[in-house]
Amino acid sequence: MRHLPYVPGVALLAALVVGCSAGAGSDANGADSKAGSPTVKPAPPGKYLTLPAPCRAVPRSMLKDLLPGAAELSGDQQDKVFRGSAAVTYDTDRKVGCGWKSDAPNATRSLFIDLERVVSYDPAVSDDDRADTVYAKKEKAAGLSSSAPSGPPDEKDKKGKKGKASKSPEVDDVTGSADPSPSGSDNASSGASTPGSSGSPEEALPSRILDNLGDAAFLQDLPKRAGSTAQHHTVSVVFRTSNVVVTVRYAEQPALVTQVPDGKELQEKAQALARKLAETLSE
Numbered sequence: 001m002r003h004l005p006y007v008p009g010v011a012l013l014a015a016l017v018v019g020c021s022a023g024a025g026s027d028a029n030g031a032d033s034k035a036g037s038p039t040v041k042p043a044p045p046g047k048y049l050t051l052p053a054p055c056r057a058v059p060r061s062m063l064k065d066l067l068p069g070a071a072e073l074s075g076d077q078q079d080k081v082f083r084g085s086a087a088v089t090y091d092t093d094r095k096v097g098c099g100w101k102s103d104a105p106n107a108t109r110s111l112f113i114d115l116e117r118v119v120s121y122d123p124a125v126s127d128d129d130r131a132d133t134v135y136a137k138k139e140k141a142a143g144l145s146s147s148a149p150s151g152p153p154d155e156k157d158k159k160g161k162k163g164k165a166s167k168s169p170e171v172d173d174v175t176g177s178a179d180p181s182p183s184g185s186d187n188a189s190s191g192a193s194t195p196g197s198s199g200s201p202e203e204a205l206p207s208r209i210l211d212n213l214g215d216a217a218f219l220q221d222l223p224k225r226a227g228s229t230a231q232h233h234t235v236s237v238v239f240r241t242s243n244v245v246v247t248v249r250y251a252e253q254p255a256l257v258t259q260v261p262d263g264k265e266l267q268e269k270a271q272a273l274a275r276k277l278a279e280t281l282s283e
Contacts, residue, residue, distance in 0.1 A: 046243025069104025
């Protein structure tokens, strides 16, 4: 009977340890270790970490211009109008809003602003990219497209012909909810006037993509609903700057059905406020 050579226990244990170490080193230098491969860095965070107080974001001088009826009120009533009404929110670092309303003998003006700070929870997607997705959905809902090639505006753009008219439902100027009525889908013109709606074509330009406002922006013009006797007119300006998406909604309701709101004035004032808010965010 042949006997196997005797191996001391300590020597056997040392041999096993060496073998395991060699195997581990082999794995570390193998395919699993990916030695020398680039490290994947998480997407950068957005520029904005907080949001401004919405009811104090609009200067009082602009509110006086946007809400002309308030100038006729007494001091206490003016203060109440200009103070605004904050929207209900559960996280003021993520979403805030404020609304104002002024009644005058000839018309009622209302204003609402909404600011949303977008945060991406996907490390591979930046806050800015996520915010761009949020903005793009709003732009699509307005019936607009920003896929046109970039570059200096041509003569048609300078005349306000850029973009196509929106056929989105009329939006409530305070709640922001869409009017479920089917007639609301025909409330926007393509620049030409419709009987009983917005007067001459020069009164207001159509809904369109805007240049030189944030990273991306559009204007949605919503004259009165087809078949409605009320001359209600709403203008919305939506823009994105970094990871914040801002909406400005400005509307006028004349006291008489024979009065037609000045759509051009509404558009100009809504855009001026949007640009002011963009400057405030950048400070």
